[in-house]
Amino acid sequence: MLSVICPIYNEETHIEACILSIVAQDYPKDDLEVLFVDGMSGDRTREIVEKYCRAYPFIRLLDNPQRIVPTGLNIGIRAAKGDIILRLDAHAKYPTDYFSVLVKRLQETNADNVGGLCRTLPAQDTPLCRAIAHAMSSPFGMGNSHFRIGTDKEMWVDTVPFGCFRREIFDKIGLFDEDLVRNQDDEFNGRIIQNGGKILLLPQVVIDYFARNSINKTAKMFYQYGLFKPLVNKKLQKPATLRQFFPPLFFAGILVGGLLSLFFPVIRWIYFGVLLLYIMAGLFFGLKIHCRWPDILWMPVVFATIHLSYGCGYWIGGFKLLFHKEITAQSNH
Numbered sequence: 001m002l003s004v005i006c007p008i009y010n011e012e013t014h015i016e017a018c019i020l021s022i023v024a025q026d027y028p029k030d031d032l033e034v035l036f037v038d039g040m041s042g043d044r045t046r047e048i049v050e051k052y053c054r055a056y057p058f059i060r061l062l063d064n065p066q067r068i069v070p071t072g073l074n075i076g077i078r079a080a081k082g083d084i085i086l087r088l089d090a091h092a093k094y095p096t097d098y099f100s101v102l103v104k105r106l107q108e109t110n111a112d113n114v115g116g117l118c119r120t121l122p123a124q125d126t127p128l129c130r131a132i133a134h135a136m137s138s139p140f141g142m143g144n145s146h147f148r149i150g151t152d153k154e155m156w157v158d159t160v161p162f163g164c165f166r167r168e169i170f171d172k173i174g175l176f177d178e179d180l181v182r183n184q185d186d187e188f189n190g191r192i193i194q195n196g197g198k199i200l201l202l203p204q205v206v207i208d209y210f211a212r213n214s215i216n217k218t219a220k221m222f223y224q225y226g227l228f229k230p231l232v233n234k235k236l237q238k239p240a241t242l243r244q245f246f247p248p249l250f251f252a253g254i255l256v257g258g259l260l261s262l263f264f265p266v267i268r269w270i271y272f273g274v275l276l277l278y279i280m281a282g283l284f285f286g287l288k289i290h291c292r293w294p295d296i297l298w299m300p301v302v303f304a305t306i307h308l309s310y311g312c313g314y315w316i317g318g319f320k321l322l323f324h325k326e327i328t329a330q331s332n333h
Helices: 015-023 045-055 069-079 098-108 127-135 168-173 184-194 215-236 243-261 265-288 293-322
Strands: 002-008 032-038 059-063 084-087 113-121 164-166 199-210
Touching (some): 002 015, 002 098, 032 069, 059 069, 069 184, 127 293, 168 184, 184 199, 215 243, 215 293, 265 293
Parallel strands (some): 002 032, 002 084, 113 199
8 A cells, every 4th residue: 555645735737737747646546645735825735735635545635733744744644554665746747657667766776765766857848947947956055966967777765755654764773854834855865774774765756846936936945945954963863974065154254254355355356256156156057067158147046046056045043043033934935
């Protein structure tokens, strides 16, 4: 029995495409249940899901009054009947063999979590939206996050998106941490590794994930990723990855370098030289993946949005931890 859990909140733009990709799965429907856990959406999300609940008995809708992703995941896990749990995101579409391949490789290997690659697509066909999608698939934007930048072989990694787990892993190490509005997957995967487990990335399955459609939404998302990362590190008692430190260092360099450049001409030249190199790097990575020219011109802006938002969030999250302040965010989007 496979239980698929998908937290949702105001997803009317993407939810139908997500559900249709679930309905099209080649996994036996008699051995499948799909639990959408809704954070009390204010748009047409519930109406759309309820329509498919009536059409397909293996689809159910549950309520998540606390609205955040980890509580939604935990509500779903507690309600699930399956001995295998698969976590989905409504912003994505899944290949027809996604469920079957993940379950098969989970059973064939000693992995505790398996997942596929994430192909980031633009939310709309505009230069900005295309640039956001390109940046979220670029090593310059995402570092060595293999599920985002791609790989051609199965490999052991520190995290995967929308993973597939044996139910007993939750009995062994606990559920998702409800303090973490963001980064709950990173923390959970960190706990798996700390307890001697393994996480397997499968390049043969590719998820189509839709990026945010504006600079503001992208900035908010990465700010929250950065904001909660120090709390993840505290809970794991060590950093999950080294790549997380580069945006905070970049943010500090931009801030401190900008202040010092007001007083020291030498630093001013170095500072503007670094900014120029950064802009050139952004344009280069746009050219490297053969973007259209309007997209390329947006690339430095999007890269800076990702890096500075994450870096700012990281420093604020770190200071909040240092001074014992609560780290909060408004919702899962």
